Amino acid sequence: MTVRNSVRDILLEALNLCSRDNLLLTAEFPPLIIETPANPEHGDFATNVAMQLAKGERKSPRAVAEILVNKIAEASNAFERVEIAGPGFINFTLKKSEWQTLLKEIASSGSSYGRLESSGSRKVQVEFVSANPTGPLHVGHGRGAAIGDTLCRLLDATGWDVTREFYYNDAGQQIYNLALSVQARCLGIEPDDPRWPADGYQGEYIKDLAKAYLSSETVETDGHSVTASANSSDLESIRIFAVAYLRREQDIVLKAFDVRFDNYFLESSLYTSGAVQDTVDRIIGKGHTYEEGGALWLRTTSFGDDKDRVMRKSDGGFTYFVPDIAYHLDKWNRGFVRVVNEQGADHHSTITRVRGGLQALDVGIPLGWPEYLLHQMVTVMRGGEEVKISKRAGGYVTLGELIDEVGVDATRYFFVMRKPDSQLVFDIDLAKQHSTDNPVYYVQYAHARICRIFESAAESGFSYDPASARVELLETDEEIRIIKSLASLPETIQSAAESFEPHRITSYLHNLAGELHSFYNCHRVLSDDPGLTTSRLFMLATVATVIKSALGLLGVSAPERM
RNA sequence: GCGCCCGUAGCUCAGCUGGAUAGAGCAACGGCCUUCUAAGCCGUAGGUCGUACGUUCGAGUCGUACCGGGCGCGCCA
Numbered sequence: 001m002t003v004r005n006s007v008r009d010i011l012l013e014a015l016n017l018c019s020r021d022n023l024l025l026t027a028e029f030p031p032l033i034i035e036t037p038a039n040p041e042h043g044d045f046a047t048n049v050a051m052q053l054a055k056g057e058r059k060s061p062r063a064v065a066e067i068l069v070n071k072i073a074e075a076s077n078a079f080e081r082v083e084i085a086g087p088g089f090i091n092f093t094l095k096k097s098e099w100q101t102l103l104k105e106i107a108s109s110g111s112s113y114g115r116l117e118s119s120g121s122r123k124v125q126v127e128f129v130s131a132n133p134t135g136p137l138h139v140g141h142g143r144g145a146a147i148g149d150t151l152c153r154l155l156d157a158t159g160w161d162v163t164r165e166f167y168y169n170d171a172g173q174q175i176y177n178l179a180l181s182v183q184a185r186c187l188g189i190e191p192d193d194p195r196w197p198a199d200g201y202q203g204e205y206i207k208d209l210a211k212a213y214l215s216s217e218t219v220e221t222d223g224h225s226v227t228a229s230a231n232s233s234d235l236e237s238i239r240i241f242a243v244a245y246l247r248r249e250q251d252i253v254l255k256a257f258d259v260r261f262d263n264y265f266l267e268s269s270l271y272t273s274g275a276v277q278d279t280v281d282r283i284i285g286k287g288h289t290y291e292e293g294g295a296l297w298l299r300t301t302s303f304g305d306d307k308d309r310v311m312r313k314s315d316g317g318f319t320y321f322v323p324d325i326a327y328h329l330d331k332w333n334r335g336f337v338r339v340v341n342e343q344g345a346d347h348h349s350t351i352t353r354v355r356g357g358l359q360a361l362d363v364g365i366p367l368g369w370p371e372y373l374l375h376q377m378v379t380v381m382r383g384g385e386e387v388k389i390s391k392r393a394g395g396y397v398t399l400g401e402l403i404d405e406v407g408v409d410a411t412r413y414f415f416v417m418r419k420p421d422s423q424l425v426f427d428i429d430l431a432k433q434h435s436t437d438n439p440v441y442y443v444q445y446a447h448a449r450i451c452r453i454f455e456s457a458a459e460s461g462f463s464y465d466p467a468s469a470r471v472e473l474l475e476t477d478e479e480i481r482i483i484k485s486l487a488s489l490p491e492t493i494q495s496a497a498e499s500f501e502p503h504r505i506t507s508y509l510h511n512l513a514g515e516l517h518s519f520y521n522c523h524r525v526l527s528d529d530p531g532l533t534t535s536r537l538f539m540l541a542t543v544a545t546v547i548k549s550a551l552g553l554l555g556v557s558a559p560e561r562m
Numbered sequence: 563g564c565g566c567c568c569g570u571a572g573c574u575c576a577g578c579u580g581g582a583u584a585g586a587g588c589a590a591c592g593g594c595c596u597u598c599u600a601a602g603c604c605g606u607a608g609g610u611c612g613u614a615c616g617u618u619c620g621a622g623u624c625g626u627a628c629c630g631g632g633c634g635c636g637c638c639a
Contacts, residue, residue: 035581038581038582038583048581051620086581296637297637311637344633348565348566349566352565377633422568422575423631437587437601442601442602445599449602452598457598507576510586
């Protein structure tokens, strides 16, 4: 129960009291909006309900507000003031004691504060990263990994049972190209050689791969090991080794990035199990296809697409979105009533196709299933200029390189700092800076600062007993402001999870850290007054806990010293 | 040409799903350390919210049309 919800409940009760006493014409109330005014003079909370009711009541908004305010006083004594302002807003100012009491409640929840108790087993699957095993992960995958992982943590914190899944496109043309490229490198063929395969992968990593293959290296990934045969004419053997090699490399980077998956799903398994063929047959059976030009077409225009799409090419092969549909049918059959796919926005056109294919199957899948969270492109800047070239991959900066240079904490924080819908400019210089300019350090520093105060207290022989804290001593503006921020954590987590906007957590943290720093600069914590010292330490301990758990939602550490 | 995303301070971005005087951080300028970490704080300056209509008590937020930028529009994945 958040403070905002409590206010909403009181307001609703006041409205009901009005109805009971026949003070209002209507008993149908609009959804009650309790907002936080931008201007502190307008109180802690405000509602516009009087303005919404005014027309129906044939009264002025202020007159409606007048009636309501009287009943609010009857419904609750939690408020210092309830005022009518502006065009008809009702502004609520809570008593300080309400905030102070709230701090105690927050503190008693400890590290679980802000989390919603899981109400049963609401299963959700989140698919993210899903990079092709044809090269190292790039910064775009990094953003996807950070956003996807944070979303998983947010959903987990809001009561969902989350399954994290990675889909490997390990079948099809691009893997064939990969094998050809490695084979070419094995034979000493360079990209400018006329014998170099068309659409071959040119990055340096292919050379490393070829070298590993020729020296019969063994790689382990996903629980099994593959040893290279070193035979350059065995393309199938090259393919198997190359995929295993690159998967392992991706695994290592993701592990370093602290991103884990519960399940790895291989596209190739959809072919070996017959799921792809089965899916096609079922769609044909439902009559949503036709043959033209030697190809089999899916009538996606029936499901909102702007043109129909080929499912089976005239050469007999399936196009890429057919296994996608089979894959999603598999997710549905596994009982995931809710599925979220986190992807780069450059793949947004697949949404209509996948959903259309699922509708064509006619197995009762809802129209908006699965949900999508798309992120826009990442641009990496260094020294004011865009960085494009990487040693390993050639054409793009890899996630591994970025982590090595700026560290996991800063990388993760920066990737989720912006709304996924916005393109992201990743400023390497800023991310590496150990100063106030760097938002990650700004937040982490607030945590470290609190830890240091506790250390100082211990060093000076002060024995801190949280049970004897007296919250009523916390009455300065800076303290009350901090408590209010602490109070808004649960709804921040809730809204970030519901709207798929992890950046709300970084905004929250930056704001809370700022309030902590302001407080620190205006008030001493360790003073001659043991009662006040204890009470302030009590508040700081709570702030540290909240910072740590909110950073934890982002997969960012909360250091005790910096 | 069509579809999706974006356009807010010089720069990077918020703006709580329609509220009151549009915010923060960089960059610029001026202050604050013999006392818990100055990796910090306080202050000044900076705006036609891309443009124009519309919806209503009320628009940065919703709608339409333009302008500008990105991405996608294959029997590639």
